[in-house]
Amino acid sequence: MATFTSHSPEETIRFGEGLGRAARPGWVFGLSGDLGAGKTQFVKGLALGLGIKARIASPTFALVNEHRGEHATLFHLDLYRLDNNAHIVAAGLEDYLAPRDGVSVIEWFERWTGAPPERLCRVHIRVLGETGRQIDYNYDPARD
Template structure:
């Protein structure tokens, strides 16, 4: 397991991080997004969509729970659990998305993932939080060598990151 920290001074940097994830994540990637309200989780997913080549506007599925974007390099499945309690999340059958059961393997981005009681052990974790000096910090946690290499590629092009 490895943890990387990336400072994001503004929304454009958050989108850039998302775009790199969209460009480089392989099919079957589950990305667990955590952070307080207004931290930039949806902005990050908009960047992921741009990196996947999705032209359709990406908005938070707060009321629909899951938005599917199928026209990119790989599908994007965008989930928002904000309105659910942890015991309600279990009934959503989200494992269909990370196990690619009856759907095309794609990138699964789950906002408010901390409300999940069960999630794939191999998921990438990304937490966004405010910096005292302004901007945000993304802490990315990788499980396994393939994910570590992936995150090194994601942050390697001009994004400043510290490996912890």
């Protein structure tokens, strides 16, 4: 696990952008952290790093938003409303855990308790204060 301390939403976005530049098709970013921790801010950065210009909003009824970028397509999922694996599978989301031609980023990833994706970067955001966030991440999705 590595740790990055963010002091503002912009810093969290820049941090995500760096990971987005490194990301390759097949990678999954599994995000966790309390409501309002900054997961969606992180996704905004990830999208920038992948060359995506579209505005990032939380997936709600659609459960997954797809954005085509210069470098890869980003699949943005939010599992908050899904209680367990059975619901995630029933919603048809299982394939996004092994994206073939894109990168998946999954908010509330801890809802998934099945087999972990093969190329997984876990990102946990902890609220330290009004604008302080501790971002713990394990970053080696490229291992073969």
